[in-house]
Amino acid sequence: SQKIEQNSEALNIQEGKTATLTCNYTNYSPAYLQWYRQDPGRGPVFLLLIRENEKEKRKERLKVTFDTTLKQSLFHITASQPADSATYLCALEYSDTGKLIFGQGTTLQVKP
C-alpha cells in the first residue's frame, strides 16, 4: 500500500536559519506533490505544488524539490522566523484515483 513518511520528531531551529523538512514515499509514483501548513486548531493551508517533471519550485522564502528517483521531496524555509512555527504536511495525489493522501506532518519550532 502507499506510504508517506515525514519526520515524526519536531524540528527545532534558530531564527534566521534554513529549515529543511523531508517527505518520503513508497510504492507509487505520484503525478505531483503538495505541501501544506497547519496551525493548531486550524485547517491545513496550501503552500506549494510541484509536478513530477519539475525538479524545484520556489515561492518567496519557500523552496520545494522533488526527486522521483529517490521518492523524496525536500521543503526548505530560508531565513526562518518564529511565525513559521507550525506543522507542515506533504500530500501526494495518486493519479489513477484522484485521491490526495497526506503524511503525518512535521512540527517546526523556530526560536528567536
Added chain:
Amino acid sequence: DAGVIQSPRHEVTEMGQEVTLRCKPISGHNSLFWYRQTMMRGLELLIYFNNNVPIDDSGMPEDRFSAKMPNASFSTLKIQPSEPRDSAVYFCASSPSGGGANTGELFFGEGSRLTVL
C-alpha cells in the same frame, strides 16, 4: 469568498447518538473531500466527491459512516451510532478542479471537533 464553511465547530455527544457534520464548499469548486485527523493516524481521507458524485469511499471506516452531497453547495457526514473511537477533528475541503487526476490545491475548512463520551 467566505471559504469552506463547516458546522458545528465543536460537538460533544454520548456513545450511540447520531452525529451529523455539515460542509459548504467554496462556490464553483467541483470536488469535495472529507478527512479525519487524530494524533495517532494523522489526516485520513474518508471520501471524496466530484460534481456531487462519490468517487472513492474506501476510507470510510465502516457502515456507521455515511456521506452525502445532495447539491454542489452542501455535503454531510453522518455517524450513526457514534462510538468513543470516532472522536477526532473532521475536515471538509474543496478543490476547483474537476477531480480525477490533477486534483490540485485543496481549500480546507476549520474543522469540526467531535468528542464522543
